[in-house]
Amino acid sequence: MPDQPTRFETAAIRTQAPRSAAREHAVPVFLTSSFVFDDAEQARALFAEEIPGAVYSRYSNPNTDEFVRKLCLLERGEDGLSTASGMAAVFAALAALVKSGDHIVASRSLFGSTHQILTRLLPRWGVSSTYVDASDDAGWESAIRPETRVLFVETPSNPGLDVLDLDRLGALAKARGIPLIVDNCFATPYLQRPLAHGASLVVHSATKWIDGQGRVLGGAIVGDAALIAEARFFARHTGPSLSPFNAWVLSKSLETLAVRMDRHCQNALALATHFEGHAALEQVRYPFLASHPQHALARRQMSQGGGIVVLVLSGGYQRCRRFIDALALCSHSPNLGDTRTIVTHPTSTTHSKLTESERQAVGIVPGLVRISVGLEHVDDVIADIEQALAASA
Ligand SMILES: *Cc1c(COP(=O)(O)O)cnc(C)c1O
Numbered sequence: 001m002p003d004q005p006t007r008f009e010t011a012a013i014r015t016q017a018p019r020s021a022a023r024e025h026a027v028p029v030f031l032t033s034s035f036v037f038d039d040a041e042q043a044r045a046l047f048a049e050e051i052p053g054a055v056y057s058r059y060s061n062p063n064t065d066e067f068v069r070k071l072c073l074l075e076r077g078e079d080g081l082s083t084a085s086g087m088a089a090v091f092a093a094l095a096a097l098v099k100s101g102d103h104i105v106a107s108r109s110l111f112g113s114t115h116q117i118l119t120r121l122l123p124r125w126g127v128s129s130t131y132v133d134a135s136d137d138a139g140w141e142s143a144i145r146p147e148t149r150v151l152f153v154e155t156p157s158n159p160g161l162d163v164l165d166l167d168r169l170g171a172l173a174k175a176r177g178i179p180l181i182v183d184n185c186f187a188t189p190y191l192q193r194p195l196a197h198g199a200s201l202v203v204h205s206a207t208k209w210i211d212g213q214g215r216v217l218g219g220a221i222v223g224d225a226a227l228i229a230e231a232r233f234f235a236r237h238t239g240p241s242l243s244p245f246n247a248w249v250l251s252k253s254l255e256t257l258a259v260r261m262d263r264h265c266q267n268a269l270a271l272a273t274h275f276e277g278h279a280a281l282e283q284v285r286y287p288f289l290a291s292h293p294q295h296a297l298a299r300r301q302m303s304q305g306g307g308i309v310v311l312v313l314s315g316g317y318q319r320c321r322r323f324i325d326a327l328a329l330c331s332h333s334p335n336l337g338d339t340r341t342i343v344t345h346p347t348s349t350t351h352s353k354l355t356e357s358e359r360q361a362v363g364i365v366p367g368l369v370r371i372s373v374g375l376e377h378v379d380d381v382i383a384d385i386e387q388a389l390a391a392s393a
Helices: 008-014 040-047 062-075 086-097 112-125 139-143 166-176 225-238 244-255 257-275 295-301 316-326 356-361 378-391
Strands: 079-083 103-107 128-132 148-154 180-183 201-205 219-223 281-285 308-313 342-344 368-372
Touching (some): 008 062, 008 257, 062 079, 079 086, 086 112, 086 148, 086 201, 086 219, 086 225, 103 112, 112 128, 112 148, 128 139, 139 166, 148 166, 166 180, 219 225, 244 257, 257 378, 316 378
Parallel strands (some): 103 128, 148 180, 180 201
Antiparallel strands (some): 079 219, 201 219, 281 308
């Protein structure tokens, strides 16, 4: 077998499941729940995990293997596993590493469901968490306790676009011997590789930019082989498995991630630049705008600014309602990372389960809308947002 390709685009396209007897060019979908054994000895060795190979699709399947192997190459991770959704990846990564009495330190700005896991589900099993504000660099050190087992961050964060210093956090994690888990959903491995900054694990919602076309749910955990073995044990026996079909879609999607992200980022920067200083807006947030509080850090740690732009409308929730209802081209949906531009109002939808003060603490004000900038012509997207802002006045 030739050496594994290392350049991003080539690895994303040329990493494939072994060809079958049919000599196919594109990899087929292996819609099979189990696999047959050549003989009794092979069955024993496969179950003992002494040799690689598929046994049962709850454990693995040629399609999920291909997706994971590719994502490991792109993130430069030793090993990985796929899951049915991003939340299954977040939960499996945490559940594999903590037990009753343990403690987690996490950045305050987190995806809504991750926040629910930390504040409402894990405490049922005796696992507590402390949040650190994005602006509080010194807070991490003082939040760590003897029983802290995980540092968990999301950067850039959803939806506030806080950017956290991965070199600093990675060094702290290494110094204290605590694994750092990074939710790399917003950046994707094309823009940012947390493992190179000292993270032990990366978790993904593959539903977003990795699929990129709003079709399937999926997730993955990639990184340190010993920690992945723990997560794999948890997932094998609890069953948050990715379906072969979804894995096939996601592996195909990775083939075009680089070209899609280039255009998403280019469109997002154009849109953010256009709307900065607009009379109807209190604020425009985008990591690669000079006005972003962590602009220099974002430029150091990410190759481009990502596909999400945040607008804060003057006029609060009522203005946002009128704005969203006036949009003619952009979709109003909770998803992100699609070819279609999507507008979301976190206060009334994705982050409505947080309390008012929890939202305030992470900057989710009632006038905030999240724009997932798509691949339409950016002038059409800008024109739609312009007309909806005018109509909502
Ligand atoms: C959407 C999202 C998740 C959850 O992923 P699902 O695939 O919807 O389960 C986790 N983290 C971030 C940052 C997300 O945007």
